Amino acid sequence: MSHSETETKMHLRRQRDIGGIICAALFILLGVACLYETTLMTDPDSYVFPRMVIAGLMGLSLVLIINALMKPDTVVTDENASAVAPSNSRRILLVVSMLGATLLMPWVGFLLSGLGAFVALMLLSQYDPWTQGKIWLYSLVAVAIVCGFYGVFSYLLNVPLPEGSFIQFP
Amino acid sequence: MLEYLFQALTPLNLLLALAGVVAGTIIGSLPGLTATMAVAVLVPITFTMPVTSALIMLGAIYTGAIYGGAYAAILLNTPGTPSAIATTFDGYPMAKRGDGDLAITLACIASVVGGLVGAFFLLVLAPPLAEVALAFGPAEYFWMALFGLTLIAALSEGNLTKGLIGGCFGLLLACVGSAAVSGDIRFTFGSLTMIGGIETVSALIGLYCIPVLIDLVAVSERHLNVTGEQRGYRLKEAMAISWKGKFNLARSSIIGTFVGILPGAGGSIAGLVSYSEARRASKDKSQFGKGAPEGIQATESANNATVGGGFVPTLVLGIPGTPPDAVILGALMVHGLRVGPEMFESSGSIVYTFIFGLFIATLLMLPAGLLIGRYAYRFIITVPKALLVPTVAFMTLIGAYSIRNSVSDVFIMLVLGALSWVLNRFGFSPSPIVLGLILGRIAEEGFVQSWTIGAATENLFGMFFGRPISMVIIAAIGLGLFYPFFAKQIRLKRLQKEVIE
Numbered sequence: 002m003s004h005s006e007t008e009t010k011m012h013l014r015r016q017r018d019i020g021g022i023i024c025a026a027l028f029i030l031l032g033v034a035c036l037y038e039t040t041l042m043t044d045p046d047s048y049v050f051p052r053m054v055i056a057g058l059m060g061l062s063l064v065l066i067i068n069a070l071m072k073p074d075t076v077v078t079d080e081n082a083s084a085v086a087p088s089n090s091r092r093i094l095l096v097v098s099m100l101g102a103t104l105l106m107p108w109v110g111f112l113l114s115g116l117g118a119f120v121a122l123m124l125l126s127q128y129d130p131w132t133q134g135k136i137w138l139y140s141l142v143a144v145a146i147v148c149g150f151y152g153v154f155s156y157l158l159n160v161p162l163p164e165g166s167f168i169q170f171p
Numbered sequence: 172m173l174e175y176l177f178q179a180l181t182p183l184n185l186l187l188a189l190a191g192v193v194a195g196t197i198i199g200s201l202p203g204l205t206a207t208m209a210v211a212v213l214v215p216i217t218f219t220m221p222v223t224s225a226l227i228m229l230g231a232i233y234t235g236a237i238y239g240g241a242y243a244a245i246l247l248n249t250p251g252t253p254s255a256i257a258t259t260f261d262g263y264p265m266a267k268r269g270d271g272d273l274a275i276t277l278a279c280i281a282s283v284v285g286g287l288v289g290a291f292f293l294l295v296l297a298p299p300l301a302e303v304a305l306a307f308g309p310a311e312y313f314w315m316a317l318f319g320l321t322l323i324a325a326l327s328e329g330n331l332t333k334g335l336i337g338g339c340f341g342l343l344l345a346c347v348g349s350a351a352v353s354g355d356i357r358f359t360f361g362s363l364t365m366i367g368g369i370e371t372v373s374a375l376i377g378l379y380c381i382p383v384l385i386d387l388v389a390v391s392e393r394h395l396n397v398t399g400e401q402r403g404y405r406l407k408e409a410m411a412i413s414w415k416g417k418f419n420l421a422r423s424s425i426i427g428t429f430v431g432i433l434p435g436a437g438g439s440i441a442g443l444v445s446y447s448e449a450r451r452a453s454k455d456k457s458q459f460g461k462g463a464p465e466g467i468q469a470t471e472s473a474n475n476a477t478v479g480g481g482f483v484p485t486l487v488l489g490i491p492g493t494p495p496d497a498v499i500l501g502a503l504m505v506h507g508l509r510v511g512p513e514m515f516e517s518s519g520s521i522v523y524t525f526i527f528g529l530f531i532a533t534l535l536m537l538p539a540g541l542l543i544g545r546y547a548y549r550f551i552i553t554v555p556k557a558l559l560v561p562t563v564a565f566m567t568l569i570g571a572y573s574i575r576n577s578v579s580d581v582f583i584m585l586v587l588g589a590l591s592w593v594l595n596r597f598g599f600s601p602s603p604i605v606l607g608l609i610l611g612r613i614a615e616e617g618f619v620q621s622w623t624i625g626a627a628t629e630n631l632f633g634m635f636f637g638r639p640i641s642m643v644i645i646a647a648i649g650l651g652l653f654y655p656f657f658a659k660q661i662r663l664k665r666l667q668k669e670v671i672e
Contacts, residue, residue, distance in 0.1 A: 020597030047355040050615040051346045058339035087389035122561035128391035160573040
C-alpha cells in the first residue's frame with residue numbers, strides 16, 4: 002500500500018453527525034428555557050419577535066435531528082485531519098488563561114492581568130526550545146506591547162481600564 | 172465649484188487629510204476599535220481648527236477607519252470594524268492560501284472606488300437622496316434586515332439547516348438584554364453580566380478571532396503559509412482583477428451609498444447586502460467563501476461608499492446616517508454650523524470644500540493604505556507565533572473591554588469565542604450567527620413598530636406588504652432565495668435540449 006493510500010485511509014472516517022445532533026438537542030433545550038422566560042413577559046412587544054425566533058430555532062433543530070437520524074452512516078473525508086495532531090491541552094489552556102485574566106481584572110487591574118495572560122499565551126504558543134536571548138527579547142516585547150497599549154488606551158484614548166482593588170497605579 | 176476644490180487643496184488640508192487617513196486606518200485595523208471610536212477619540216483635536224479643515228480631517232479619519240477594518244479581517248479573520256464582516260468570508264481564505272498581499276491591495280482599491288462613488292453622490296445628489304431616507308419606514312427596515320438574512324443561504328452551502336439554526340441563534344442573542352421597543356429585560360436568566368445585552372463588536376471579536384487563536388496555539392505551523400519570494404504590492408495584478416470586476420465595484424458602491432443614506436443601517440449591512448448581490452450575480456458562485464476576490468471587492472467598496480452616503484442625511488436633514496456621522500454632527504454643532512437643506516446654500520463654501528476634501532482623502536488612501544497594508548501583512552507573516560498569539564489575544568481583551576468599559580463584554584466575548592469554536596467543529600459556521608446578531612435588532616425594531624402601526628391603523632397586511640419600497644425589497648428577497656433554483660432548472664432544461672438535439 003502506497004503512502005498516499007495510507008494517508009487517504011487515515012483521513013476517512015465513518016460519520017453519523019452525532020455532534021450536530023447534540024448541538025441541535027442543546028438548541029432545543031435553550032429554546033425551551035427561553036420560551037419559558039417569554040411566558041413571564043407581559044408586553045407583547047417584548048415576546049412576539051423572540052417567540053418567532055425560538056419557534057424557528059427549535060423547529061429547525063428538530064429537522065436537523067430527524068434528518069441526521071434517518072440518514073445512513075456515511076464515510077467522509079476528515080478535512081481537519083493533519084499530519085501532526087493538534088494539542089487540545091494548549092487550546093484549553095488558552096481559553097482558561099484568557100478567562101482567568103478577565104476574572105482577575107477587577108482585582109489586580111488590567112495591566113497585571115493583561116501581562117499575565119500575555120506571558121501565559123507566549124509560553125503556550127512557543128514550540129521551539131527557549132534560549133536565553135529569546136527569553137529576554139520576548140519578555141521585553143511583552144512588557145513593551147502591554148504597557149504601550151495600556152498607555153495608549155488609558156492616557157491617550159481615556160478608556161478607564163480597571164486599576165484593580167488590590168494594586169493601584171498612578 | 173473649482174474654487175472649493177482649490178480651497179480643499181491647501182497644504183494644511185492635504186496634510187490633515189493624510190494624517191486623518193493614516194490615523195483612521197491604524198485605529199480601524201485594531202479589533203474592537205470601530206470607526207465611531209476613531210472619530211470620537213480624535214474629534215477634540217479638530218475643535219481648534221478652521222471648520223473646513225476640521226471636517227476634512229474627520230471625514231478622512233472615518234474613511235480610513237472603515238478601510239483599516241479590512242486588515243484584521245483578511246489577516247486574522249477578525250473584522251477590525253463591523254463593516255468588514257463580509258471581508259473575512261473571502262479575505263481570510265485568500266490570506267490562508269498565500270494571497271494576503273493581493274487581498275489587501277484589492278481591498279484598498281475597492282475602498283478607494285467605493286469612497287469616490289459615495290462622495291460623488293454626496294456632491295451631486297445630496298438633497299434628492301435625502302428624501303429616500305425619509306421614505307424608509309419601520310417595515311422597510313424590517314424587510315431590509317430579512318434581505319440581509321437571506322445571505323445565510325449563500326453562506327451555508329452544504330448544510331442549510333445548520334446555517335438557519337445559526338441564524339436563529341444569532342437572532343436570539345440579539346434579543347438578550349433590554350428589549351428594543353418595550354425596554355423589558357430579556358433572556359439574562361438573572362445574570363447581571365448579560366443585562367447590557369450582547370455588544371456586537373465584542374461578539375464579533377469572540378466569534379471570529381478566538382477560534383483562530385484556539386487553532387493557532389494548537390499547532391506549531393506558521394499562521395499564514397507564504398510560499399516563494401515577497402511579491403510587493405501586486406498592484407498590477409489587483410488593478411487587472413479590479414478592472415475585470417468593474418461592474419461588481421460599481422454595483423456595490425451604489426448599494427453602499429444607498430444603504431449609507433438610511434439612518435442606522437451602516438457599513439456592516441451595506442457590506443453584507445453587496446456581498447450577497449455580488450455572489451448572486453457571479454458566474455462562478457462556488458468560489459465565494461473560498462477566497463473569491465469579488466467578495467472582497469463588493470464588501471470593501473460598499474462599506475467605504477457608506478461614508479459619502481451617510482453624510483447625505485447628516486448634512487441635509489441633520490439625521491446621522493451612520494454612528495460616526497452622529498459624532499461628526501456633534502462636531503459641526505461645536506463649530507456653530509446649522510445643518511439642513513439650506514446649509515448647501517448658506518454654508519456652501521464649507522460643505523463643498525469638505526466634499527472635495529473627502530475626495531482628496533479617499534484618493535490619499537490609495538498610497539497610504541497600500542503602504543500601511545504592506546507593513547501589516549509583513550508583520551503578520553514574519554512575527555513569531557509566540558508573539559503573534561499573545562499580541563492578538565491582548566488586543567481582543569483590550570478591544571472588547573474598551574467598547575463599553577465593561578469586563579462583562581470581555582467575558583461574553585471569550586465565552587462566545589469558545590462556543591463558536593465548538594459549533595464550528597460540528598458544522599455550524601459563525602457567519603450566520605453574526606448575521607442574526609447584527610440584523611436581529613433592526614429586524615425586531617422594524618417588525619414591532621410596523622406591527623404596532625399596522626394594528627393601530629387596522630391595516631397590518633398593507634403595512635408589511637403594501638408599501639412600494641417594501642414590495643421592491645420583498646421581490647429582491649424572493650429573487651435572492653429562488654434565483655439559484657430557477658437558474659438550475661433553466662440550465663437543466665437547456666442541457667436536456669442540447670442532448671436531444
